[in-house]
Each structure stands twice: as structure tokens, then as C-alpha cells.
Amino acid sequence: MTDDKPRESCGLFGIHGHPEAARLNYFGLYALQHRGQESAGIAVVRDNNILSHKGMGLVSDVFDINHFQELDGETAVGHVRYSTTGSSILSNAQPFVVHHRNKSYAVAHNGNLVNAHSLKQELEENGSIFQTTMDSEVFLHFFVNNLKYGFEQALSYTVSRLKGAFSFILMTSKNELIGIKDPNGFRPLCLGKLGGSYVLASESCALDLVQAEFIRELDPGEIVVINENGIKSLRSPTPKTSNFCIFEFIYFARPDSTIYGKNVYTVRKAHGKRLAQESHVDADLVMPFPDSGTYAALGYSEQSGIPFEMGMIRNHYVGRTFIQPTQNMRDFSVRIKLNPVRELLKGKDIIIIEDSIIRGTTVKTRVKALREIGVKRIHMRVSGPPHRFPCHYGIDFSTKGELIASSKTVQELSDYLGLDSLYYLSLKGLLEATGIENPENYFCKACFDGCYPVHFEQNLSKNCLEQR
Numbered sequence: 001m002t003d004d005k006p007r008e009s010c011g012l013f014g015i016h017g018h019p020e021a022a023r024l025n026y027f028g029l030y031a032l033q034h035r036g037q038e039s040a041g042i043a044v045v046r047d048n049n050i051l052s053h054k055g056m057g058l059v060s061d062v063f064d065i066n067h068f069q070e071l072d073g074e075t076a077v078g079h080v081r082y083s084t085t086g087s088s089i090l091s092n093a094q095p096f097v098v099h100h101r102n103k104s105y106a107v108a109h110n111g112n113l114v115n116a117h118s119l120k121q122e123l124e125e126n127g128s129i130f131q132t133t134m135d136s137e138v139f140l141h142f143f144v145n146n147l148k149y150g151f152e153q154a155l156s157y158t159v160s161r162l163k164g165a166f167s168f169i170l171m172t173s174k175n176e177l178i179g180i181k182d183p184n185g186f187r188p189l190c191l192g193k194l195g196g197s198y199v200l201a202s203e204s205c206a207l208d209l210v211q212a213e214f215i216r217e218l219d220p221g222e223i224v225v226i227n228e229n230g231i232k233s234l235r236s237p238t239p240k241t242s243n244f245c246i247f248e249f250i251y252f253a254r255p256d257s258t259i260y261g262k263n264v265y266t267v268r269k270a271h272g273k274r275l276a277q278e279s280h281v282d283a284d285l286v287m288p289f290p291d292s293g294t295y296a297a298l299g300y301s302e303q304s305g306i307p308f309e310m311g312m313i314r315n316h317y318v319g320r321t322f323i324q325p326t327q328n329m330r331d332f333s334v335r336i337k338l339n340p341v342r343e344l345l346k347g348k349d350i351i352i353i354e355d356s357i358i359r360g361t362t363v364k365t366r367v368k369a370l371r372e373i374g375v376k377r378i379h380m381r382v383s384g385p386p387h388r389f390p391c392h393y394g395i396d397f398s399t400k401g402e403l404i405a406s407s408k409t410v411q412e413l414s415d416y417l418g419l420d421s422l423y424y425l426s427l428k429g430l431l432e433a434t435g436i437e438n439p440e441n442y443f444c445k446a447c448f449d450g451c452y453p454v455h456f457e458q459n460l461s462k463n464c465l466e467q468r
Contacts, residue, residue, distance in 0.1 A: 010094070010110040011035030011202045012189065014077040014169040015210075016177040016226045018197040021076035022068050024210045028199075029059045029078045031206040034254055035110070036080035039093035043106040044073030048173050050104035054093040077171040079108035092132050095171070100144045104173035109136035110202055111165035111187045112394035114456035119161065139168060152234060155180070155223050159236055163454055165245070165393035167218075169200050177226040183236055184243035184453055185220030186393050186444060188259045198226045203257040214258065243444035243453040247395065249434060250384045251355050255295055260442075262435060265295055270433040271383040271425060272299025272353060279423035280304060281379050284348040287311035289338060289366060296383035297353035311345050312338045312366075338366065346374040354382050360404040360417060367418045377420045385427045386410070389450040 011032030015021050025042045040062040041054030051071060055062035059080060079094040095106040113119070116135035119142065124130070128141045142161055146154040155170075155178065165186030170178040179200040181189050192199040192212035199212045207214050218224060220242050223234040244260050245252075255265035275296065286306045288297040291314065301308035315337055350370075357363055363380075370378055386405035405413060414422035427448055431439035446452045 010082065010108070011080040011206075012078070012108045012110050012167060012169045012200065013202070013206055014075075014108070014171065014177050014179070014200040015194070016075045016175075016198045017228075018074055018194065021074050022071035024194075024199075025076045025078035026059065026063055026068070027209050028201055028206040029080050031209040031254075032080055032202055033059055035202060035252065036082040039081045039090070040079065041093050041095050041108075042067075042071060042076055042078040043095040043097055043171060044071045044076040045171065045173055045175050046071075046073040050097050050106050050171065050173050052095060052097050052106065054090065054095075056090055056093065075171060075175050075177055077106055077108050077169045077177065092134050094134070094136060096132065096134065096136055096140065098140050098144065100147075105140060105144065106171045107136060107140050108169045109134075109139065110167045110189075110394070111182065112392065113138060113162055113166060114164035114392050114454060115162070116164075136168075138162075139166070143170075152225070155225075156234060156236060159183075159221075159223065164456070165454075167202065175227065179218055179222075179224040179226075181218040181220060181222050183221035184444070186243055186245050188217065188244075188248060188253070190217045190259075191215045191224060198231055200224070200226075203253055203259065205254045205257040208256065217260070241441040241453075244442060245393065245395075246430065246434075246443040246445050247384075247447065250430075251292060260436065267434055268295035268355075268383065269299035269302075270435065271430060272296035272301075273303040274299075274429040274433040275353070275381050275383055275423075275425045276300045276303035278426060278429055279381055281351060281421060282349070283351045283377070283379060285309045285311065285344075286351045286353060288353050289363075290314045292355045293353040293383065296355060300351070300353050300381065306351065309344060310341075311350065312340050314338055340370055340373055340375075342373045345370065347376055349377040349379075350375055351379045351381055354380060356384055356387060357382060357404065357413070357417075358387055359402060360413070364417050371418060378418070379421045380414075380417070380419050380423075382422070382424045384430055385424050385448040386413075387447050389447050391447050392452065392456045393444065393446075393454070395447070 013025055013028030015024050022042055022044050037058055039056050040059045043050050043052035053067050077095050081094055095108045097106045113135040116138050119138045123141045130137055142158040143154055146157050166182045167187040167189040168180040179189055188202055190201055190204055192207040192214050194212040201207055204214050221236040225232045248259055249267045253259050253264045257264050283306055286297050286301040287309050288294040367378055387403045388406040410422055436442050444453055
């Protein structure tokens with residue numbers, strides 16, 4: 001990765017009962033593009049069949065006007081992807097469509113099934129043949145294998161066999177749309193309404209763009225079935241504590257979204273305020289590395305009274321196909337994205353606000369660039385605790401070796417990055433600043449404390465459910 005930021009797996013959007021379903025899906029995915037830039041796809045129901053179009057790249061690259069003439073239907077599901085399981089190839093793009101006994105099904109998935117390997121082995125021993133390397137395909141195989149027990153029973157049983165983080169949108173050729181959220185509630189999924197049509201989306205910002213009314217978020221373990229008869233909710237037993245991914249607040253979700261009942265912008269700003277309370281240092285200005293640290297930096301500035309400035313300017317026109325630099329231009333791919341404002345920063349003491357430091361390579365290059373233009377002192381404040389443990393629930397740092405904070409103390413990391421000081425927001429401060437009651441029992445924070453709420457097959461976790 002040239003960018004020192006974690007990437008999350010996917011964004012989901014689905015709509016039932018609208019004559020412009022595919023077009024609205026396009027705009028919904030456009031709003032969710034931050035959740036995955038690797039591939040995009042839309043599937044629709046037409047004449048009791050499912051048609052789809054998928055491609056590698058951004059939503060705007062994959063679709064044009066001709067595709068919407070072909071994708072003519074009133075129920076549609078869409079997906080944007082960044083792979084955490086499965087290769088980055090077109091066959092792994094979603095929605096994934098299968099045909100079974102004169103019916104068709106399309107599924108879009110956000111998350112990571114931690115028991116996918118053993119489930120796949122079980123299915124293969126019973127004759128299943130897999131078309132992709134995605135864990136999402138495991139869900140569909142279990143589902144169609146259990147349809148003999150009835151539609152709702154097949155859904156409930158399949159979900160009971162899955163372990164890990166999963167939000168699914170399933171569409172059937174019978175014009176049904178189903179939203180599924182795992183019993184721990186790792187990944188967000190919300191419900192909206194547009195006229196007489198129901199909408200499912202990973203984040204509320206997608207509802208805003210298509211002018212749908214936000215109704216609510218799905219509960220952990222909830223299955224919502226939408227068809228011509230309306231909407232029906234099925235619920236499975238849920239753990240005593242939820243495990244919403246705290247990193248949605250820190251980095252993943254768009255700041256204009258509402259997740260877990262809280263506005264993301266407001267929470268990030270509160271994290272910045274708490275960071276200023278915990279780690280005050282005198283300086284001339286507070287600045288982010290845009291765009292990730294911007295909202296916490298606003299909170300830090302407001303709390304500390306130190307002026308906020310945009311000391312680095314982002315180039316918004318760097319595409320994914322940008323020509324890669326040669327070895328003797330090894331820093332070029334970092335520098336082309338952000339450029340410091342020399343006249344503002346030269347000779348100054350500055351505080352840089354970041355939301356995370358994962359691998360450290362990009363931060364190190366940017367700090368070096370600031371030193372070269374004459375910045376006097378550079379302090380960095382991070383609006384979350386150090387990432388010391390890998391994530392197995394759908395974020396792309398799946399090994400401890402990828403996390404620089406796992407092998408260095410805060411002082412060692414400060415020296416390595418070339419900083420005058422470095423401070424991370426405490427875990428207590430992070431949780432309390434969300435404004436959620438009893439946050440210790442609300443969030444998954446395994447990447448910070450190594451306490452994994454759901455066992456995974458590598459048998460590396462410690463089960464923390466009994467400890468709570």
C-alpha cells in the first residue's frame with residue numbers, strides 16, 4: 001500500500017420497489033465509494049431473473065448510461081469492494097449471483113467470516129463447487145442448501161452457522177430484498193424509505209443522497225425481509241454485549257453519516273477535544289493530514305485554543321491509474337497527494353492530528369517533507385489508541401507484523417517518525433468521547449487491546465465474552 005491507512009471491505013446498497021432502482025443504486029454506491037474502490041457492481045430483478053453488471057475500479061468507471069438501459073428493474077442491490085478475503089479479480093466482484101432450481105439469488109457482503117474455511121470444507125465434502133475465493137459465496141451455498149426447510153428457516157439457520165463480521169443484502173428473483181446483520185453487530189447497516197420503496201445501505205449518507213428517509217439501523221442479529229407484502233423483521237439470539245467496530249467512528253464512516261445512533265462528525269470532533277485535554281502542548285497551530293484527521297483537529301483546536309490551519313493541501317485529482325514513480329522517485333507517490341504550505345509552516349511549532357498510524361511509512365515521509373521546508377517543532381496527536389493487534393473482522397491489517405505500534409514503544413515510534421513528541425488518545429478517552437452509555441460493553445476494540453469477541457480459525461484469539 002502506498003497509503004498508510006487501513007482499508008475496510010465493502011459498501012452495500014439495495015432498494016425495493018422503485019422504477020429507477022439501478023440508477024438509485026448507482027448514486028447510493030457513489031456515496032459509499034469511500035468504503036471500497038477496488039470493484040463495483042449492481043444486480044437487478046427483471047422477469048423473474050437477476051441481471052448484473054460488475055467491473056474493476058470506481059463506480060463512475062464501471063457504469064455508463066447504456067448499463068442502466070440494460071439493468072431495468074424495480075429491485076436492485078449494489079456493492080463496492082475492497083478485498084480482505086479473496087483476490088482482487090473480476091470474478092470476486094459483487095454482487096455475487098447464483099441460479100438454483102429455476103430461481104436466482106444475488107448477495108452483497110460487508111465484513112469477514114472467520115469460520116469460512118471450515119464451512120467451505122464442509123460444503124465441498126457434500127458436493128458444492130465454488131466459483132470464487134470469497135467468503136461471501138459460503139453464505140449462498142449454505143442458504144440454498146437449506147431452502148428445503150423453508151425460506152425464513154433457511155435464512156435463520158444459515159446465519160446461525162456463520163461466525164465473524166457480516167452485513168448482507170440478499171436479493172431473490174422473486175423480487176425480495178433481505179438485510180442481514182450479524183449477532184455481534186460489527187458492521188453498520190441501516191434502513192430507509194423513499195416514497196413507497198424501502199432502502200438498505202451501509203451508511204445513512206447514501207440515504208441522504210437519494211433523498212430517502214432514514215428509519216433506523218438494523219439491530220445486531222436482525223434479518224429484515226422486504227417484499228410485495230411490506231417489511232418483516234426476524235431476529236436471532238444476540239450476545240449480552242454488542243461489538244460494533246469502533247473504527248467506523250475513527251476512520252471508516254463518512255462524517256455526515258449517523259451510525260450506532262451518533263453522528264460521525266460530532267464524535268470525531270469530541271475525540272479531538274478529549275485528545276487536547278489529555279495531551280496539551282504549546283504550539284503555533286493545529287493541522288490535519290487531510291482528510292482523515294480533519295474533524296478531530298477541529299475539536300483539538302477548539303478545546304486547546306490553538307488556531308486550526310490547513311497546513312497541507314490535498315490533490316483531489318490523483319486517480320487509481322496514476323503512473324507509478326521509479327525507484328529514484330520513491331517518495332513521489334506520497335508527495336503528489338499532499339503538499340505543505342511553506343509560508344504558513346516555516347519556522348513554526350505545529351501539532352499534527354491523525355486518526356491512526358498503521359504502517360508508519362507515509363507519516364514518516366510527510367514529517368520529513370515538513371522538516372525540509374523549515375518547520376521548527378512537530379508534535380503528533382492521534383485520535384485513537386495504538387493499533388497493536390491484527391483485525392480478523394474485515395479490516396486489511398490481518399497480521400501483527402503490519403502494525404508498527406506492535407513492535408515499538410510510543411517513544412521509539414516518535415523517534416522513528418522524526419517527531420518531537422507523540423501521543424495517542426487513551427482507550428478510556430476514546431470510548432467515553434463517543435457519548436454512548438457503558439461503551440466498554442458496546443464496541444469491538446480488539447485492534448487496541450487484543451480482546452477478540454469472536455473466535456477465529458487460526459486459534460490466536462482470547463475469548464473476551466466471559467470476561468465482560
